[in-house]
Amino acid sequence: xxxxxxxxxxxxxxxxxxxxxxxxxxxxxxxxxxxxxxxxxxxxxxxxxxxxxxxxxxxxxxxxxxxxxxxxxxxxxxxxxxxxxxxxxxxxxxxxxxxxxxxxxxxxxxxxxxxxxxxxxxxxxxxxxxxxxxxxxxxxxxxxxxxxxxxxxxxxxxxxxxxxxxxxxxxxxxxxxxxxxxxxxxxxxxxxxxxxxxxxxxxxxxxxxxxxxxxxxxxxxxxxxxxxxxxxxxxxxxxxxxxxxxxxxxxxxxxxxxxxxxxxxxxxxxxxxxxxxxxxxxxxxxxxxxxxxxxxxxxxxxxxxxxxxxxxxxxxxxxxxxxxxxxxxxxxxxxxxxxxxxxxxxxxxxxxxxxxxxxxxxxxxxxxxxxxxxxxxxxxxxxxxxxxxxxxxxxxxxxxxxxxxxxxxxxxxxxxxxxxxxxxxxxxxxxxxxxxxxxxxxxxxxxxxxxxxxxxxxxxxxxxxxxx
Amino acid sequence: xxxxxxxxxxxxxxxxxxxxxxxxxxxxxxxxxxxxxxxxxxxxxxxxxxxxxxxxxxxxxxxxxxxxxxxxxxxxxxxxxxxxxxxxxxxxxxxxxxxxxxxxxxxxxxxxxxxxxxxxxxxxxxxxxxxxxxxxxxxxxxxxxxxxxxxxxxxxxxxxxxxxxxxxxxxxxxxxxxxxxxxxxxxxxxxxxxxxxxxxxxxxxxxxxxxxxxxxxxxxxxxxxxxxxxxxxxxxxxxxxxxxxxxxxxxxxxxxxxxxxxxxxxxxxxxxxxxxxxxxxxxxxxxxxxxxxxxxxxxxxxxxxxxxxxxxxxxxxxxxxxxxxxxxxxxxxxxxxxxxxxxxxxxxxxxxxxxxxxxxxxxxxxxxxxxxxxxxxxxxxxxxxxxxxxxxxxxxxxxxxxxxxxxxxxxxxxxxxxxxxxxxxxxxxxxxxxxxxxxxxxxxxxxxxxxxxxxxxxxxxxxxxxxx
Numbered sequence: 001x002x003x004x005x006x007x008x009x010x011x012x013x014x015x016x017x018x019x020x021x022x023x024x025x026x027x028x029x030x031x032x033x034x035x036x037x038x039x040x041x042x043x044x045x046x047x048x049x050x051x052x053x054x055x056x057x058x059x060x061x062x063x064x065x066x067x068x069x070x071x072x073x074x075x076x077x078x079x080x081x082x083x084x085x086x087x088x089x090x091x092x093x094x095x096x097x098x099x100x101x102x103x104x105x106x107x108x109x110x111x112x113x114x115x116x117x118x119x120x121x122x123x124x125x126x127x128x129x130x131x132x133x134x135x136x137x138x139x140x141x142x143x144x145x146x147x148x149x150x151x152x153x154x155x156x157x158x159x160x161x162x163x164x165x166x167x168x169x170x171x172x173x174x175x176x177x178x179x180x181x182x183x184x185x186x187x188x189x190x191x192x193x194x195x196x197x198x199x200x201x202x203x204x205x206x207x208x209x210x211x212x213x214x215x216x217x218x219x220x221x222x223x224x225x226x227x228x229x230x231x232x233x234x235x236x237x238x239x240x241x242x243x244x245x246x247x248x249x250x251x252x253x254x255x256x257x258x259x260x261x262x263x264x265x266x267x268x269x270x271x272x273x274x275x276x277x278x279x280x281x282x283x284x285x286x287x288x289x290x291x292x293x294x295x296x297x298x299x300x301x302x303x304x305x306x307x308x309x310x311x312x313x314x315x316x317x318x319x320x321x322x323x324x325x326x327x328x329x330x331x332x333x334x335x336x337x338x339x340x341x342x343x344x345x346x347x348x349x350x351x352x353x354x355x356x357x358x359x360x361x362x363x364x365x366x367x368x369x370x371x372x373x374x375x376x377x378x379x380x381x382x383x384x385x386x387x388x389x390x391x392x393x394x395x396x397x398x399x400x401x402x403x404x405x406x407x408x409x410x411x412x413x414x415x416x417x418x419x420x421x422x423x424x425x426x427x428x429x430x431x432x433x434x435x436x437x438x439x440x441x442x443x444x445x446x447x448x449x450x451x452x453x454x455x456x457x458x459x460x461x462x463x464x465x466x467x468x
Numbered sequence: 469x470x471x472x473x474x475x476x477x478x479x480x481x482x483x484x485x486x487x488x489x490x491x492x493x494x495x496x497x498x499x500x501x502x503x504x505x506x507x508x509x510x511x512x513x514x515x516x517x518x519x520x521x522x523x524x525x526x527x528x529x530x531x532x533x534x535x536x537x538x539x540x541x542x543x544x545x546x547x548x549x550x551x552x553x554x555x556x557x558x559x560x561x562x563x564x565x566x567x568x569x570x571x572x573x574x575x576x577x578x579x580x581x582x583x584x585x586x587x588x589x590x591x592x593x594x595x596x597x598x599x600x601x602x603x604x605x606x607x608x609x610x611x612x613x614x615x616x617x618x619x620x621x622x623x624x625x626x627x628x629x630x631x632x633x634x635x636x637x638x639x640x641x642x643x644x645x646x647x648x649x650x651x652x653x654x655x656x657x658x659x660x661x662x663x664x665x666x667x668x669x670x671x672x673x674x675x676x677x678x679x680x681x682x683x684x685x686x687x688x689x690x691x692x693x694x695x696x697x698x699x700x701x702x703x704x705x706x707x708x709x710x711x712x713x714x715x716x717x718x719x720x721x722x723x724x725x726x727x728x729x730x731x732x733x734x735x736x737x738x739x740x741x742x743x744x745x746x747x748x749x750x751x752x753x754x755x756x757x758x759x760x761x762x763x764x765x766x767x768x769x770x771x772x773x774x775x776x777x778x779x780x781x782x783x784x785x786x787x788x789x790x791x792x793x794x795x796x797x798x799x800x801x802x803x804x805x806x807x808x809x810x811x812x813x814x815x816x817x818x819x820x821x822x823x824x825x826x827x828x829x830x831x832x833x834x835x836x837x838x839x840x841x842x843x844x845x846x847x848x849x850x851x852x853x854x855x856x857x858x859x860x861x862x863x864x865x866x867x868x869x870x871x872x873x874x875x876x877x878x879x880x881x882x883x884x885x886x887x888x889x890x891x892x893x894x895x896x897x898x899x900x901x902x903x904x905x906x907x908x909x910x911x912x913x914x915x916x917x918x919x920x921x922x923x924x925x926x927x928x929x930x931x932x933x934x935x936x
Contacts, residue, residue, distance in 0.1 A: 018779070292818060296809045297802055308776075309820035310795040311486070311809050314802025318783065322795040327778040327788070329797050334765055334782025341764045341779050350760060352777035370837040370847050370913065374888070375871035377845065377913050379838050399869045399891050401915040403843035420842070421917040423867050425891065445838065445845050447869040447913045449889040 003053045004127060004197065005105035006046040007096040010039060010059035010067055010113045011086065013354075015342040016272050016335075019326035020306065023346075023354040028113040029066050032270060033279070036074065039067065039113040043076045045120055046109070051127065053105065056081055057113075058096045064231065065362040065465075069383075077230070084221075084236035090250035091242035094207055094218030095234055097200035102222060107134050109197045112269070116279060119265035126261045130197040133166040133259040139198040139206070139252070140166060143190030143260040144267045149181035152271060152336070154192040154248070156260050169258035172248060190260060193267055196247075206255045214250060217242035272335040273319040273328075277302040291322075300332075326352040362465040363388050364436075369445070376453040380434070382407075382442040387435035389463035396450030396457060398426040400434070405442035408435045431461065471521045472595060472665065473573035474514040475564040478507060478527035478535055478581045479554065481822075483810040484740050484803075487794035488774065491814075491822040496581040497534050500738060501747070504542070507535065507581040511544045513588055514577070519595065521573065524549055525581075526564045532699065533830040533933075537851075545698070552689075552704035558718035559710035562675055562686030563702055565668035570690060575602050577665045580737070584747060587733035594729045598665045601634040601727040607666040607674070607720070608634060611658030611728040612735045617649035620739060620804070622660040622716070624728050637726035640716060658728060661735055664715075674723045682718060685710035740803040741787040741796075745770040759790075768800075794820040830933040831856050832904075837913075844921040848902070850875075850910040855903035857931035864918030864925060866894040868902070873910035876903045899929065 014026030021027030028039040036044070046052040057067045058081045071078045081099055083092060093110055100108045109127065117123050130140035143156045152175060159170035172192060176184055196203075207215040217238055224235035252258055268275045280288030280302065287298055291305035297314045305322040312320055319335060321328040330338060345353035358367045363386035370377040382388070382405075390410065400409070401423040409416045409424055410433040417437070418424060426432045428450065436442035482494030489495035496507040504512070514520040525535045526549045539546045549567050551560060561578055568576045577595065585591050598608035611624045622643055629636035640660060644652055664671075675683040685706055692703035720726055736743045748756030748770065755766055759773035765782045773790040780788055787803060789796040798806060813821035826835045831854035838845040850856070850873075858878065868877070869891040877884040877892055878901040885905070886892060894900045896918065904910035 294809055294813050296805050308793050308795045309818050313798035313805050315799050320797050324792045325776050327776045327790040327795055329788050330781035331783050337764050337781050341762055345762050350777045397889055401867045403917055421865055445915045449871055
């Protein structure tokens with residue numbers, strides 16, 4: 001057994017890091033720290049091909065294009081395993097294990113896509129050390145030595161049995177209260193980071209003991225899966241039969257085969273904005289800042305702007321995150337409430353609760369730049385080779401101005417090539433398609449006019465991304 | 469003497485209410501409370517033409533178009549007196565008095581354009597009561613019964629002599645410390661609101677006693693003024709000879725002719741955001757909110773959004789003002805620091821420190837809506853009858869799409885009329901002009917492309933607003 005197959009789990013809508021993270025592009029895809037997203041950082045973490053095989057991304061239909069693009073942007077090849085419905089982490093891990101097994105994997109490493117790891121050498125060491133236990137029939141988790149009495153993490157009680165540095169797990173322990181958390185730290189318990197290394201056959205056989213339906217459904221979903229290129233679509237009917245349950249409840253807390261590697265890397269699940277203050281470079285007043293911000297008498301705060309000029313005066317222990325279309329101001333101690341607050345805004349149909357200004361599509365992205373009574377302006381960004389669907393609109397005309405790159409425009413069967421500083425007009429009802437035949441990005445300013453300007457005024461005739 | 473000539477002083481860059489108020493459009497022109505600006509509310513306050521004559525607006529060249537437009541928008545006729553330089557309130561009031569006198573005014577009421585008055589009936593009563601003292605040769609100010617020991621206002625000590633309800637001023641008192649302020653309140657002192665009612669001849673003769681140069685310079689600036697329509701341009705050379713000094717130092721604190729009407733209206737100078745919390749409608753948690761905001765465990769705070777969806781969690785006594793391009797977060801107690809913070813941001817060349825996203829021009833306004841490497845998109849709004857200058861650009865081409873109204877486009881001597889959903893193209897070097905020949909607003913989306921896209925790439929050939 002020479003290689004570990006990394007399976008990166010990409011789900012979750014990331015409300016707790018709103019407004020940077022929203023349902024339309026959740027936190028794992030957002031560059032929270034530095035220029036890469038945590039998803040990309042996770043791919044980089046398992047890039048050593050002498051230790052790791054090609055990563056498998058377990059995700060859903062909404063996020064698969066984004067995962068594909070972000071992997072491509074950093075030059076990493078991936079396979080994508082598309083979950084047809086949300087069934088919690090148990091079925092997701094079972095399907096990933098069954099798929100990896102079908103590809104001949106001997107060891108699988110499941111990783112969250114939205115965690116931060118500092119110290120990649122120590123991380124690789126932990127994987128290698130864990131392999132020793134995996135070889136002896138163990139399921140290995142990564143335990144993080146606590147730095148504070150966190151109440152929002154589960155804990156692991158290590159036993160005395162060990163294989164090298166890897167300890168047998170005596171018990172998984174639920175999230176404690178503050179007093180218990182202090183006690184756990186003094187007793188040497190570790191945080192449960194929720195990432196696992198295991199032989200896929202073992203995970204499935206243990207699951208078959210405790211959750212036979214789940215194991216069977218996952219296997220069947222893989223057996224009946226359809227592959228298109230590097231994307232594998234799990235069978236929807238089979239997958240839906242799996243009970244929705246977390247892997248902890250389904251297997252980990254019930255099996256006696258769990259081991260834990262005490263991690264020597266720094267880890268954060270980036271669960272709240274507070275984590276960014278913990279891991280960022282603070283100035284002498286204890287502030288972590290990013291973007292155009294001006295502070296005056298501010299301490300121990302995380303102040304971030306992704307655009308607006310932001311002045312903060314005379315406050316302590318706060319988080320301010322400013323974007324052009326959404327702003328968060330919160331006291332550090334109250335950030336766990338953010339999830340509910342975002343849900344309330346979402347229930348009130350505030351678009352910015354769930355959608356970013358930039359909306360990603362398989363062909364690229366678009367961004368609303370202006371809107372009036374009978375018009376709407378967007379910037380369209382089309383990737384090299386990207387092609388919007390062949391479409392028409394019943395209630396709007398469109399003016400396109402190419403501001404970067406080269407556009408190929410099809411209109412009522414005629415083909416037109418437009419370069420920077422050239423424009424064209426799509427009348428109401430015109431059957432049209434925009435694509436990028438060039439090798440650089442294409443950017444188009446689109447001005448729509450009409451009496452109805454929503455996304456659902458679209459008739460699609462053809463689509464290379466199968467969205468017709 | 470039947471009428472009072474209101475003189476509304478419009479100056480000041482309004483840093484203390486940033487980001488809503490910025491140098492490009494300071495607080496008196498911003499709708500802070502309700503749909504009208506405080507300038508418009510001030511015009512409405514003196515709209516009773518049986519008591520008040522046509523208002524005179526004393527302002528500068530930068531703000532005169534805005535004053536004209538905002539008066540027109542609410543159907544109020546005004547005269548505009550343009551100050552060629554900033555010389556503080558003494559010369560401004562002297563020039564206003566001299567101008568009003570030249571127009572035959574018997575009584576002048578000078579009003580700040582950025583104050584809030586609640587209780588217009590009581591305000592009018594105060595003016596009428598004040599007239600009794602004016603008729604007997606008095607300069608009358610409006611004294612506000614204090615509601616708290618403010619340290620940022622000057623105070624007035626009333627004497628015992630009176631004409632009706634109007635009391636002789638015993639002394640003007642400088643801004644006190646907190647302890648003194650409490651003492652002043654217990655002694656019955658009043659806040660000095662800085663608005664005055666007086667016979668123009670008397671103000672000028674008193675000024676001639678104490679500040680002869682100032683009085684002479686103001687008279688000369690009026691005598692040599694040039695009138696264009698309803699706009700009067702004070703003579704720059706003459707006006708510049710007036711020493712820069714406030715009216716309080718120049719006259720009010722030195723003359724023995726001052727009287728005070730104790731006001732029965734509610735008043736605020738809207739000096740900091742805190743004032744908006746004082747005068748707004750607070751909810752049961754003491755919060756005043758405006759726009760798309762979601763609060764959770766927030767108390768005694770002013771939370772305002774003019775666009776971005778804004779979530780505020782677990783903070784007390786704060787002010788949050790969110791706009792698409794600028795955000796303020798501050799503790800109430802520290803708001804006096806805002807002025808310095810805005811100055812720092814301005815010194816650092818942050819555009820949003822001084823300029824709004826919407827920039828006003830005599831012909832209407834424009835707004836940046838997008839910007840990239842080699843392009844810039846704007847929305848242009850042109851008033852009925854508005855006409856941009858006849859111009860050309862050396863380094864950019866422009867695409868115009870009409871999204872509302874009718875445009876007349878001149879390009880290299882040819883005239884073109886465009887309606888909604890029609891577009892045209894202005895090549896580099898093309899001599900062009902955009903105007904609105906219609907009776908409704910014209911809106912145009914402009915997409916500029918080129919290697920240099922700043923405002924200063926413009927050659928102006930003709931301009932109806934004399935900006936060539």
